[in-house]
Each structure stands twice: as structure tokens, then as C-alpha cells.
Amino acid sequence: MQKLFRSILACLAGALFLLAVPVQAQTPPRTLVLYDAPPGTEYEKLGMSYAIMLRNLLGHFDAQVELMPVQQYTAGKINSYDATFYLGAYYNNAPPAAFLADAAVTQKTLVWFKHNLWHLAWEPAYNFAQTRGFGFSGLRGMNAVPTAGNPTPGFFDTIQYKNKPFVKYYAYDSANNQINADPEIGVTAITDPAKAGTLVTVSNPKSGETAPYVVRSGKFWYVADLPFSYIGPRDRYLVLTDLLHDMLAVPHAESHKAMVRLEDVSALVSVQAMKRLTDYLYGKRIPFSIAVIPHYVDSLGAYNGGVPQTVPLSQAANLKKALNYALPRGAEIVMHGYTHQYAAMKNPHTGVSGDDYEFWNIVKNAPVDEDSTAWVTGRLNAGLNELRSNGYNPVAWEAPHYHASALASKAAPLAFATTYQRVVYFTADKPNFAAGPGKDFAVGQIFPYVIRKDYYGQRILPENLGNIEYDISTVDPTSNINYTWQDLYTNAQYALTVRDGFASFFFHPFWLEPSLNTPGFADFKKLVEGISQLGFTWVAPSAVQ
């Protein structure tokens, strides 16, 4: 009887102990990103730009990330990381023997992209096919050389994932006989289904062929191309953003949130348009944000009869009226530049707030002359002071045109805990884009989910669907694009393939101005309702974890 009593007590004690001990949070993965950097070539830094893009995605997982040219790899290094990625960006850039030897036997996660797998798979000593269960067959690209008469001969361009086709970008420039695309893939074949399997396929619609796109053999992954080129909201890049969860074994739960942002709201804003949008969103209890330009500048008088004009927030009566109406109805403020233009020059359009770049000289395609941490933080603080002195507290930062210099992006976290944007990344703080060996690269990146820390130290909330556009080129020559609410809705459907993908878009209130005669309000409502029906949950930027 006493023994039974003691046994029961022991069981109870054990159960209480298990309840009391907190569940161990998953340790963020330690990752190594190796990339091709063939010295003295024009594409020396392309691999680095891809490595930066992958590093940013790894920021969704709180990963520690080390970037390294593959030529600097030393024996055994792979064992110090939970996962290693090799970006085979350059044809026949032979990885060092130390890396190949480790790759041949490692039991750690290794993800190999595109090129140079033949150095591992075709060297008999590595016994690759026997070990991994698949072999490397060769490279495939265009089905034929394009010509003016046959500009689209086709290639393996359609990746099938979660019942959606992800079609790679392609454009043939016949005038310059140039293929603006990334058509090449490494072709593999499963030799032992017990050891390896094809997770994702890619098809060649013109030839009718299908090939493996993502192959997995235990912790060894092969991706047939490098999904960081020519990316868009329906591109195979999204497939990688989702599969990273499996590659890193980080099981984020299925979760789909939506955000909407009213864009480029400045002293010129239509109060009526803002009230209509606010009332609609408030009526549906949908939180939203407003990208505010605090300090309006028309530096060349483009909209003021040639007379320069400045309107600080304190004098922007309509803007404040719109904000004061929206804030108690679920709105939050995002600071969208200080003036959203630069100096007294066309950069490149008019010198007017909302039109031009502020933290990048787009005319020269270079940082502005004043570019420095001090100059940037000065403008960030000026904007913050102007907002706060008028009673407004922004929850995030958004760079004008999503395009700021490296120093400007690095300065943003000094003033803002959160940004809400897409970002352009550079392979140097003062990049040299002139053609030739070692030129720098700039890469724009969209994110389908929150990035806790990017290459520049920014926390980033996603904007991944784009914005509704109407071709009003007869009124404004630069507004010559149609991008419909249906386009954004389709982008949202693609975002669902990422297990924790957002549906996040922005909208210009001026599309409601009657003089423009567009179905802006109707289309806005259709898009919002469509996103809701897809099952996304609307959230405010400040509520995003």
C-alpha cells in the first residue's frame, strides 16, 4: 500500500514538474551563405547580391547569418552551422576541394543552388549519386536562340507549387539581341527514390518536358536555378520563401495577415477622398495606415506657377483634417520620407513632394552628394519632430520610392524600430555601377512576410501586392501603367502559397478625385473584399509581431 502511494506521488510530482518547466523556445538557426565571387569578372559581385537577398529572407527566422565567398571556405566549417547555402551563380566557378569534400559527406543541412554541382556529382571519388540518390545530368536553357522572327523559343519557365504555376520572367530585346531573363537550370535525375525525391517540378511548355526544380535527399537540397533574379509577386522566388521553413526546420504555423496603406498623403491630399476611404475601412473595422509626407515642398514651383512653395505640417490644414478624422477610426501613421523629394532639382520628375526620390539621386543613379549617416538622420529626425510637434506619432518608416542609399537604409533603424516597405540593396555603400570587372549591383527585394532584421539592420513589414494603377498618361505622362485590382487579387492568391505570407498593398487616395474619372473607390472596395474572402485577417502595422 505504501509502495503504491509513493508511486502515485512520484507520478504526480513528475506531471507537475512537466507543467512547470517552460517549453524550450526554438534556438535561431546559425547559417552560412557561400556565394560565387570570381575575381576580375563583370559578375564578380552578382553572387554577393544574391547572398544579401538570401540573408534578408533568413532574417524571417531570426537566423545568425555569415556571408562568405565560397573560395574562402575552409575544411570543416560546415559543421559549425545548422544550415549552409551555396549559391552557384557563376558557371564553372569550381568550389574549393575543401568544400566539395565536406559537401560529399556532411549530414548537416546543405542547400545547393544552380551551378557547379557537376564538380561534386561528376567526380567519382565523391560517390555522389550513391550517397544522395540523385545525379546531375547537365544544363538546360533556351530551347533555341531567339530571333526577331522567333522571339520566344521557350525554356523551363513554369514552376508548379501548391497548385499554382510560377512563371519566370522573360523579355527578348530584339534591337540589342539580348535575353532579359535567367533561363538556365541544372537538370537532375533521381537514381534512388529511397534516398531522394523531387519536391517541386519545372516545366518547359514549348517542349513539353518536365524536370526537377527542388530535389531533397535528407538534409541535402538542390534547387535548379537561383530564384533571386527577375523576381515579382508571382515568381518562383515565393517558392523559396516558403521552402526555407522546411530547409531550416522552423515550423511557422499557417497564418495569413493583410495590411492596407493609403499612400503619399501630403498637404495636397483630398479630404473627401480620405474621408470616404476611412469611413469604408472603419465601417468594416479594418485597421489601416497612412503614409504621410510631413513637409510639403514644391522646390521649383511646378504646381505653383513657377513659384517655389513649402507647406510645413502645421499649415497643412487639409492634411491634418484628414489625419484627425482617420486616426480614431483605426488608422496609424507611417512616415514616408521627410519631403519625398530632393533639394531644388528634378529627381527625376518635378522636385515636388510625392513625385521625386529623397535619399537617392535617381538622375545620376548614385547616392546624393550629402549622403551620410548624419545627413540622413537629420532628415529623419526633422520629419519625426514635425509629426510629433503636431501630435502625430508614426509607427514605422517607409523610404520614398522604396529606394534609399545603403547609408540611408542603415540609418533608418536608428530612428525607427520598424520599416514598412520594399528595399533596394547594394553590394557597396558607395556603389560603382559602371560596366566592367567588379562592378556593383543593386537589387530590389519584396518580402512576403516579416523580416526581423535585414542586411541593413531594419525590421521590415511586408508590402508585396503592389498598388492599383490607371493609365492617365494624357493627364500625367508618367502615369502610363494599368495595374488592376484583379492583378493585386491574383498576387494575394500567390501569397497564400507561403505558409505565413501576407497580403499587403498600398493605394493612392487621389484615385478618388472626380476629375481623374477612374473607378478607384469601387476597385479599392473590390480588392479589400476579395482579400478578406481569401481568408486573410486584417491587422494594423503596430500589431504585427
Added chain:
Amino acid sequence: MHSSNFPRRLCRAACFAPVLAALLSAQAFAAVAPPPLPPGSNLVKIEGGLDRAERKRQVRAHHHKLHHRKDMTRDDSVYGDHEHDDDAGPKGKDKGQEKDKDPKTPKGKK
């Protein structure tokens, strides 16, 4: 397999693996000939990041000629969208304007 030999075999395998790895690392293999490049590879221009259509959508200007000399203090929710009509007075509620809903939180400050 006899169970008495297993520990010895295990020991041999454990000792051999790092030796093999070291040999593979140190040995200079004959260069592996790469696969041929596909047709048209020399015409390919790779661009990292956003495709051209996506980039173009980010750079548009946000104003138009109808913003010329707009009165930034004239509330078009009261006066309507008569941007350049200086004689227009209040016209009452505009079409589409809804009655203000009365939110629970105070106006203005968050």
C-alpha cells in the same frame, strides 16, 4: 554479422571517415569538365532583384496637372472638388460623403 565483430567494425568506420574526408580534401582531382552551356547563353543578361515591370511600378510620380495651384486649405469634403473656383462657397454634403461616425477614442492623438 556476428555481434562480437560489430564493435570492431564500428571502430574502423569511425576512424576511417575523417581520414577519407581529409584525403578527399587534400587530393587534387583532375578538373571536372563542365556541361556545355545551352543555346543563347551568351545573349542572356541576368538582373538580380525585381523584374523590370515591377521596378517600373515603383518609380511613377504621384501628382498630375490637375494639382496645379490647388488650394491646400480648401476642404473638398465641404466645398466639393472645384479646385480652381474661388467663388464657390459651401455646398452642403457632397455626393458620397457620409455622416461622421462617432468613434469612442478622442480625435487626433494616438
